[in-house]
Amino acid sequence: MSTGRQSCPRSARRGAISARLAALLALALMLAGTSVPAYADEPVTDRPDTFPDSGSRSSRRAETTEGASSGWTVGRTPDVFSGDGLATRVGGWADASYQDNDVESESVNVNHFNLFFDTRLGNRWQAFLEIEFENEPGVRGFEEEREYEIEQAYGRWNSSDALGLRVGQFNTPFGIWTPVHWSILMDTITEPIHEGTRVTPEQQVGAEIAGRLFLRTGQENDTELSYSLYTGYGDHTEAFERQGTDGPSIGADLRLRMRESDLVGISLYQQRREQEDARDRTERSVMLYGEWRPVERLQLRTEIFRQLRDRHVGPGLSRRINIGYVSGRWDFTPRTYLSYRYGYGDDEGEGSSDERHTHTITLGFRPTSATRVKLEYAGNEFRGTDRRDFHFWGVSVGILF
Amino acid sequence: MHWRGVCGLTVLALLGALQTPAASERQPIAIVVSAEWETPPEIQLATLRRLYMGRITRWAGQPVERYDLASGTRPRVTFTSQVMGLTERELEDYWLEQALSGGAIPPREVDGMVEMRRVIASRAGRIGYLPLAALESGDAARLRVLAVSVGGRTRHPREADYPIDMDRASGAKGQD
Numbered sequence: 001m002s003t004g005r006q007s008c009p010r011s012a013r014r015g016a017i018s019a020r021l022a023a024l025l026a027l028a029l030m031l032a033g034t035s036v037p038a039y040a041d042e043p044v045t046d047r048p049d050t051f052p053d054s055g056s057r058s059s060r061r062a063e064t065t066e067g068a069s070s071g072w073t074v075g076r077t078p079d080v081f082s083g084d085g086l087a088t089r090v091g092g093w094a095d096a097s098y099q100d101n102d103v104e105s106e107s108v109n110v111n112h113f114n115l116f117f118d119t120r121l122g123n124r125w126q127a128f129l130e131i132e133f134e135n136e137p138g139v140r141g142f143e144e145e146r147e148y149e150i151e152q153a154y155g156r157w158n159s160s161d162a163l164g165l166r167v168g169q170f171n172t173p174f175g176i177w178t179p180v181h182w183s184i185l186m187d188t189i190t191e192p193i194h195e196g197t198r199v200t201p202e203q204q205v206g207a208e209i210a211g212r213l214f215l216r217t218g219q220e221n222d223t224e225l226s227y228s229l230y231t232g233y234g235d236h237t238e239a240f241e242r243q244g245t246d247g248p249s250i251g252a253d254l255r256l257r258m259r260e261s262d263l264v265g266i267s268l269y270q271q272r273r274e275q276e277d278a279r280d281r282t283e284r285s286v287m288l289y290g291e292w293r294p295v296e297r298l299q300l301r302t303e304i305f306r307q308l309r310d311r312h313v314g315p316g317l318s319r320r321i322n323i324g325y326v327s328g329r330w331d332f333t334p335r336t337y338l339s340y341r342y343g344y345g346d347d348e349g350e351g352s353s354d355e356r357h358t359h360t361i362t363l364g365f366r367p368t369s370a371t372r373v374k375l376e377y378a379g380n381e382f383r384g385t386d387r388r389d390f391h392f393w394g395v396s397v398g399i400l401f
Numbered sequence: 402m403h404w405r406g407v408c409g410l411t412v413l414a415l416l417g418a419l420q421t422p423a424a425s426e427r428q429p430i431a432i433v434v435s436a437e438w439e440t441p442p443e444i445q446l447a448t449l450r451r452l453y454m455g456r457i458t459r460w461a462g463q464p465v466e467r468y469d470l471a472s473g474t475r476p477r478v479t480f481t482s483q484v485m486g487l488t489e490r491e492l493e494d495y496w497l498e499q500a501l502s503g504g505a506i507p508p509r510e511v512d513g514m515v516e517m518r519r520v521i522a523s524r525a526g527r528i529g530y531l532p533l534a535a536l537e538s539g540d541a542a543r544l545r546v547l548a549v550s551v552g553g554r555t556r557h558p559r560e561a562d563y564p565i566d567m568d569r570a571s572g573a574k575g576q577d
Contacts (some may be wrong), residue, residue, distance in 0.1 A: 260487050
């Protein structure tokens with residue numbers, strides 16, 4: 001399985017951006033030091049049975065409510081959206097890590113620095129801009145990425161809760177990991193194979209209609225069906241080290257949520273990869289996914305991916321890709337967890353099959369609600385390829401501001 | 402003397418263990434809206450959950466402004482657990498994901514019961530919650546307490562099987 005790792009020499013390019021990295025880290029630390037109340041660390045345990053009736057200590061949100069009905073409000077908390085007028089929320093996150101494996105040299109870097117600007121006018125209109133510095137090393141066993149980019153830039157109009165229209169560049173609604181910033185939101189330092197190999201594009205440039213419907217089961221309308229239908233052009237995809245992803249795309253995501261913690265979904269995606277050489281092809285992908293919390297402290301999650309190409313396009317590009325993982329997370333305390341994930345990838349060639357198996361164990365904790373710390377080990381095994389098995393370990397710290 | 406003391410303490414401990422625990426008092430959480438707001442007299446627990454998760458933004462014919470008590474307070478932990486079916490940390494993760502993706506906006510926080518009563522009473526379209534015991538006699542003219550419907554059964558906070566109650570285990574999952 002050609003899972004796209006480069007030899008990762010210490011290139012001149014890395015040296016050129018080191019000063020910028022240092023500046024970004026300094027800025028991130030400065031911003032973290034003044035974390036906004038929305039992410040501020042607050043006690044989670046029960047307080048005494050007395051309820052604070054501190055009339056003298058008026059609510060920060062209530063204050064905003066009364067005074068934010070006109071003009072353009074800018075701030076770093078959701079409070080800015082309390083009025084009906086134009087408002088922009090500014091926020092972001094950053095993470096840094098030490099990562100190493102037993103076949104190449106270690107990496108100590110700021111991996112991400114993201115800033116977002118969420119502008120809304122009332123309940124219906126929204127403009128969202130996110131810019132990102134990304135510096136993901138290759139020691140995880142996937143292709144390294146170093147770039148500044150506009151991560152998302154879209155406008156949205158909500159007709160109702162059941163129907164909204166989004167136009168611009170947005171994260172691809174495909175499964176669980178792809179649409180989110182997994183580096184700060186998910187449990188592990190390394191991503192699942194389907195995300196690391198970018199078998200589907202990270203973003204779409206196009207249009208989407210999306211919404212939620214509520215299904216009546218029994219006497220309660222207690223089941224939620226959310227949907228997304230979109231079309232556009234895939235971007236920045238280097239699936240299995242193959243360049244060229246430009247071309248029309250179309251996709252759909254359906255997600256059925258039974259409880260807040262339990263869901264199943266299916267994502268469908270078709271990408272025309274318009275290329276001038278023999279690799280011109282159409283790819284059709286499907287992802288089945290689900291989350292289940294059988295007991296309060298245990299969360300189980302799985303994503304099963306399959307991609308079919310319309311024709312065989314050379315010895316290095318197979319007809320089918322099968323990737324999947326199952327993971328479980330046990331919460332020891334509200335701020336400490338242990339996670340295990342088994343991942344599998346199979347790039348089925350003509351008469352051969354390149355396989356990758358990963359076992360990922362992560363210990364995570366949150367010293368504050370604005371901080372994420374992860375320690376991780378991952379064993380990677382390859383079959384049917386000349387890639388060496390390797391062991392990965394790393395420590396990651398993420399902050400929100 | 403030493404053994405007498407040990408035996409005495411053991412007997413006392415056994416007696417203590419055999420004591421029937423005192424019946425705990427119910428501490429229901431009341432869902433409140435402005436008395437001026439013409440809403441149905443009850444709200445489904447599933448609807449309440451969706452409002453507070455930002456999945457729906459309208460109810461009873463108009464946009465809804467949601468209000469939360471401060472994070473970590475016992476009424477808030479109870480509400481999060483029994484209405485949303487989540488822990489405080491899970492809810493924190495949810496709002497973080499929403500913020501980073503331009504999604505739903507969290508409810509506004511108020512610091513205490515006085516502030517909650519004042520804010521909710523001041524405008525139609527606002528919804529909040531507080532312990533039933535924290536309501537005062539003067540609130541009747543300004544606030545209205547909604548009954549909560551679960552599985553086709555509607556219960557008022559004063560009824561025994563009302564679904565949002567601090568006396569129940571805080572880790573209990575929401576039931577809808």
